[in-house]
Amino acid sequence: MNGLDIWMRENPITYVVLGSYAVAFLIFAVEIAMVRHKRKITLQQVRLMRDAGDEE
Amino acid sequence: MAINWFKYSAPTTFYGLAGKLIPWFGISAAILFAVGLYIGFFVAPTDYQQGEFYRIIFIHVPSSIISMFLYLIMAGYAAMGLIFNTRLSSMMATAIAPTGALFAFISLWTGALWGKPMWGAWWVWDARLTSELILLFLYLGYIALHASIDDPRRADRASALLAIVGSVNVPIIYFSVQWWNTLHQGSTIKFSGTSMHVAMQQAMFITLVACWLYAIAVILARVRSIILERERHTKWITELPEVKN
Amino acid sequence: MKARQKRFVFIAVGVAAVGLAVALVLNALDENVSLYFTPTQVFNDEAPHGRSFRIGGLVEEGSVKREADGLTVNFAITDTHKRIPVVYKGILPDLFKEGKGVVAQGSVGPDGVMKADEVLAKHDENYMPPEAADALMKAGVANAAAASAVGAASAPAAASAVK
Numbered sequence: 001m002n003g004l005d006i007w008m009r010e011n012p013i014t015y016v017v018l019g020s021y022a023v024a025f026l027i028f029a030v031e032i033a034m035v036r037h038k039r040k041i042t043l044q045q046v047r048l049m050r051d052a053g054d055e056e
Numbered sequence: 057m058a059i060n061w062f063k064y065s066a067p068t069t070f071y072g073l074a075g076k077l078i079p080w081f082g083i084s085a086a087i088l089f090a091v092g093l094y095i096g097f098f099v100a101p102t103d104y105q106q107g108e109f110y111r112i113i114f115i116h117v118p119s120s121i122i123s124m125f126l127y128l129i130m131a132g133y134a135a136m137g138l139i140f141n142t143r144l145s146s147m148m149a150t151a152i153a154p155t156g157a158l159f160a161f162i163s164l165w166t167g168a169l170w171g172k173p174m175w176g177a178w179w180v181w182d183a184r185l186t187s188e189l190i191l192l193f194l195y196l197g198y199i200a201l202h203a204s205i206d207d208p209r210r211a212d213r214a215s216a217l218l219a220i221v222g223s224v225n226v227p228i229i230y231f232s233v234q235w236w237n238t239l240h241q242g243s244t245i246k247f248s249g250t251s252m253h254v255a256m257q258q259a260m261f262i263t264l265v266a267c268w269l270y271a272i273a274v275i276l277a278r279v280r281s282i283i284l285e286r287e288r289h290t291k292w293i294t295e296l297p298e299v300k301n
Numbered sequence: 302m303k304a305r306q307k308r309f310v311f312i313a314v315g316v317a318a319v320g321l322a323v324a325l326v327l328n329a330l331d332e333n334v335s336l337y338f339t340p341t342q343v344f345n346d347e348a349p350h351g352r353s354f355r356i357g358g359l360v361e362e363g364s365v366k367r368e369a370d371g372l373t374v375n376f377a378i379t380d381t382h383k384r385i386p387v388v389y390k391g392i393l394p395d396l397f398k399e400g401k402g403v404v405a406q407g408s409v410g411p412d413g414v415m416k417a418d419e420v421l422a423k424h425d426e427n428y429m430p431p432e433a434a435d436a437l438m439k440a441g442v443a444n445a446a447a448a449s450a451v452g453a454a455s456a457p458a459a460a461s462a463v464k
Binding site for chain 2: 005008009012013015016019020021023024027028031032035036038039042043045046047049050053
Binding site: 101102103104105106110113135138139140141173174175176177180181182183217220221223224228235236237238239241242243244251252253256 | 305308309312315316319320323327331334335336337338339357393394395396401404419420421422423424425426427428429430431433434435
């Protein structure tokens, strides 16, 4: 039985919260950030396209 | 009747509708997460066998259920795109894949953290765990295949076939615990009812709804970007207020 | 037939064909997909010889004996019909208890004893507070609940499919 095994049994709630919930919500946060970034980039591209179209 | 459906599923109307709905889904997801986790950690009792470790269930089960359902919905949209040639269905399928993959990953990750203290192993090659891992690979394969083909219409068609064929895996995940001897326990939520204490059940149900609302919100946000990107040559896009400024 | 209907039929036939193929493959692999064998299967000679495999079932009540070195444990895995004695040297998972589900990996020697190098605990799908479990125990339902932990132990696919 190594250190991690002992630690998780002494601190089950910390193990559950940090290991599962914090990781899950971190993943959600990253996903939200990526979706927002994608929208920003796409809007920029669409505006560029339109401006290029206007000049022609 | 069918004509009506197609009218409402046009990217033009859907773009605006999705934009209005996203904040509502997002806010209610946040509220329900808070309520569900409060019940899950402070109201629900400790389990007679597993002590505190079982509390992983409030994220593990919802993400597993959603990863499976999202795959079926994605395959359904992909099939609709293939059969009816509707633009929006293919875009929806593309928008669902990353969220589905993330939920499949969360399911596997939280499952491993649950398995270590309870079973004595992070990972076992039993039918349930292996088929869920295959689900993650199917999502990743779909994303990779779609990204590797430049022409979006061709990418839609090729990846739709993968999505449709892969949907065979979903019933295998669900029934694996009945069909074979697995280390993973049977389903807690059965068609005949649940084998769970009421507060635990409430917490799990609320976090399940929260995860659904969250998934819908990010998928709608992602599909809006995809619509913008794919329809950028059309007049209605250039007339959008957010593009005009 | 319109092109749209044709595509639908193609997809339906395709999915059915792939589904059938997967079903046949899984059926052929049946024993290999299952994580463990039951003691009855081992007695019926369905388990592999000469290589390590897993046995799953319940830890027989009253069978757990620890040796003087404090690490070696003797117990028996039962599916209520047959029993296989197991000897294991190592740390047992928390949920390892008499009457609860267990999966042991190792090989069975000529004396019929499995020398295990890994023991995993299998828990059931019931979640309740300790008080409720005590009440159930008094009512004598706990044994039935514990038996469902191994689900398919006595009659593999059939028993659990009915549930």
